[in-house]
Amino acid sequence: MKVSEKEEIPESLPLDKRFTRTYFQDDSFVANIRRALPRMIEADVFSNSVLSNLNQKDKDFLLQYYRERNDATGSYFQLKTIPFRISKVSAERILNEANIDNAGRDFLSQFYHYDEETEQFVLNDTVTEADEIRILQMIKRRDYYIGNVEKSMISEIFDRFPEITKKDTFFANLYIPPNHKYYSPPNLKHISGMQIVEASRQFGIACNHMYGKVPFEDVTFLLLYLNSEFLQYAKMNMPIKMRAKAKEVKFSKAGYWNYSKLEITAYQENQEITRIEMAASILPLKVYKRLKSTQEEVYEIDPRFRILDRFKNNISIRENGRNIVSTIENISNSGFMVRCSGAHPGSIFAAQRLEFFMHFDIVGFVHGTCTLLWIKEDDNNEDTFFAGFRFDEISDLDKANVKEAINRYGRLIEDREIQ
Numbered sequence: 001m002k003v004s005e006k007e008e009i010p011e012s013l014p015l016d017k018r019f020t021r022t023y024f025q026d027d028s029f030v031a032n033i034r035r036a037l038p039r040m041i042e043a044d045v046f047s048n049s050v051l052s053n054l055n056q057k058d059k060d061f062l063l064q065y066y067r068e069r070n071d072a073t074g075s076y077f078q079l080k081t082i083p084f085r086i087s088k089v090s091a092e093r094i095l096n097e098a099n100i101d102n103a104g105r106d107f108l109s110q111f112y113h114y115d116e117e118t119e120q121f122v123l124n125d126t127v128t129e130a131d132e133i134r135i136l137q138m139i140k141r142r143d144y145y146i147g148n149v150e151k152s153m154i155s156e157i158f159d160r161f162p163e164i165t166k167k168d169t170f171f172a173n174l175y176i177p178p179n180h181k182y183y184s185p186p187n188l189k190h191i192s193g194m195q196i197v198e199a200s201r202q203f204g205i206a207c208n209h210m211y212g213k214v215p216f217e218d219v220t221f222l223l224l225y226l227n228s229e230f231l232q233y234a235k236m237n238m239p240i241k242m243r244a245k246a247k248e249v250k251f252s253k254a255g256y257w258n259y260s261k262l263e264i265t266a267y268q269e270n271q272e273i274t275r276i277e278m279a280a281s282i283l284p285l286k287v288y289k290r291l292k293s294t295q296e297e298v299y300e301i302d303p304r305f306r307i308l309d310r311f312k313n314n315i316s317i318r319e320n321g322r323n324i325v326s327t328i329e330n331i332s333n334s335g336f337m338v339r340c341s342g343a344h345p346g347s348i349f350a351a352q353r354l355e356f357f358m359h360f361d362i363v364g365f366v367h368g369t370c371t372l373l374w375i376k377e378d379d380n381n382e383d384t385f386f387a388g389f390r391f392d393e394i395s396d397l398d399k400a401n402v403k404e405a406i407n408r409y410g411r412l413i414e415d416r417e418i419q
Helices: 003-007 043-053 056-062 088-097 102-108 129-138 148-158 193-210 285-293 396-409
Strands: 030-035 040-042 066-071 074-079 085-087 112-115 120-123 169-174 219-230 241-251 257-268 271-284 305-307 315-319 322-324 326-331 335-341 354-360 364-378 381-394 410-412
Touching: 030 148, 030 193, 040 043, 043 056, 043 074, 056 148, 066 085, 085 088, 088 120, 102 129, 148 169, 169 193, 193 219, 193 241, 193 257, 193 271, 219 285, 271 285, 305 396, 315 326, 315 335, 326 396, 335 364, 354 396, 364 396, 381 396, 396 410
Parallel strands: none
Antiparallel strands: 030 169, 040 074, 066 074, 085 120, 112 120, 169 241, 219 271, 241 257, 257 271, 305 326, 305 410, 315 322, 315 354, 326 335, 335 381, 354 364, 364 381
């Protein structure tokens, strides 16, 4: 590849966080995601189905990594890394030039079997990318190494064409943006195990969206289990590659995965460092909400929840054109409590019908009327008052939005009614 062409290839391809469903995070921990590349493609499919439908830029890019070959088995394009097929004569020449000893030959024999009919060594399906790198190192052909970004770009091209046979094996790199803050004991100088688990979880979700065709809207993931095993420390200054194998998938009537079991392995310096198995069901939101409603507990006293700080000011209580400046202290399915500053608001709150508006990200607006239940002065500040309200007139949609806001942003006040 020319130097000028290499300069056009980015250092990394971070994955858009919509694929990992990390809505409130600045970024995802996944980059260079792709499907396992086919090592051999029939010439007819490669030329007539793929190349003929690419623009010149993509065509030139792809032909840097696939080379046309003709032998006794026919005509095909082969990935320019370790060969899929190699003649007996060529294999012996490569082994001699690289000065491979018997131990090395025994290692290589794990990945190739000899076909008597064609007199060729044929690559087995069991080879991993870590094996591939070790083989290239042994035969001194590092110039055949293809980077993660380039493989991701090739995979994106092939995914457009149904004629290309596809494996449910996927790869990605753990990616931590330079400015991302993530808790880890600073004296250990290694990547946190939870960071690897979170990257793997995001990788698994992304595989469901990108390759299982799971839609982004109106579905939710129900994690069934996530089992992890750590084999050795992960160095801070070395990249981590992740491989996911779809061990079992089920399809919805709409054609996307509605269940997946993935086996994820993290590698560093071609050595396994973590193994993770995760399974999840993908449910339509309406089904999930129906299931969840049957699991709701019945309390003698409606539990109350503090909400996240960023929503405390998202409330307006109004009466005859006047707005009471207040913040949300807590909320329940039957009402809410606010904090007010300034003059005693009793004369306003005493009205029979008070209109309120709330707003929560994703959930949206909650609107209705409420009635004052009580009001009291803050013991530590005579200019601050607390007031409790009961929801009066509120639509079913707004009730559902209150419940959703509590589920997303509420934190139970444990030392009140619930022990």
